[in-house]
Amino acid sequence: MSKQPAVLTLADLNAAEPCCTPLAERRIPAETAAVLAPAFKALGDPVRLQLMSMIASAPDGEICVCDLTPAFELSGPTISHHLRTLREAGLVDADRRGTWVYYRARTGVLRQLATLLAVEVLPTS
């Protein structure tokens, strides 16, 4: 299951080193796009973007579902569905401790995405 795959996987995205060069530097290959697109797709919903922000900015690095759900006017199952989407996109990790489930951001992945979108500042145009 962890025998260095031929293609890039989501697990690789949490590494310290950048997986890819910035979007604007050179054309990204199809395989890379296929791996990264789902992460952007997961962030492409207002509710999930807010959830991601709440999780990533949580004071202790993690936040309880019980604090996330009441922040939206949506049913519990719907929030759970969005959290699962973020999980499957590799953006967050879930961890059950007793009654409550805590979510924490995979900062490595966020950093990779930020690097990918980074744009050179032009030298005085």
Next chain:
Amino acid sequence: MSKQPAVLTLADLNAAEPCCTPLAERRIPAETAAVLAPAFKALGDPVRLQLMSMIASAPDGEICVCDLTPAFELSGPTISHHLRTLREAGLVDADRRGTWVYYRARTGVLRQLATLLAVEVLPTS
């Protein structure tokens, strides 16, 4: 139509100054999420991510549709549809000059998105 709206708009995203604080710094408000999510959504498709990269990394800052279409095994209308999506998300601008249409990246918007995803590096944990 352009009388300084109460809420953030896509046009603001191309400004030089950052529109928002990073995701992980503080929770982003619902209105901000509603404006930014469509941009991530547009990047959430492998074809569009590659298109975006091809446009952003074009040597002259712009690239012809006639160079984009043959790079994929997709019909012309389908590529056109994806380009429209990128356009409506505010990520690219289109410009017809004679027979050909050229696309260029709105680097300001890309920069905003990168800033939003930026993550602080922890001080030796």
Next chain:
DNA sequence: AGGCTGTCTCGATGTCTGTCGAATCAAACG
């Protein structure tokens, strides 16, 4: 054990999205 609370899964439903072929529009060229 039995009940309670928090979270997730399942099934259903209406909407949105990716894709294509055909038709249309825009500009160049005979």
Next chain:
DNA sequence: CGTTTGATTCGACAGACATCGAGACAGCCT
């Protein structure tokens, strides 16, 4: 002009998605 070439729009269709209520599951507490 008519024709050709490049790009978009239109109409259609299969598949994916957001949302919900009902039910299942996991831990607490008495």
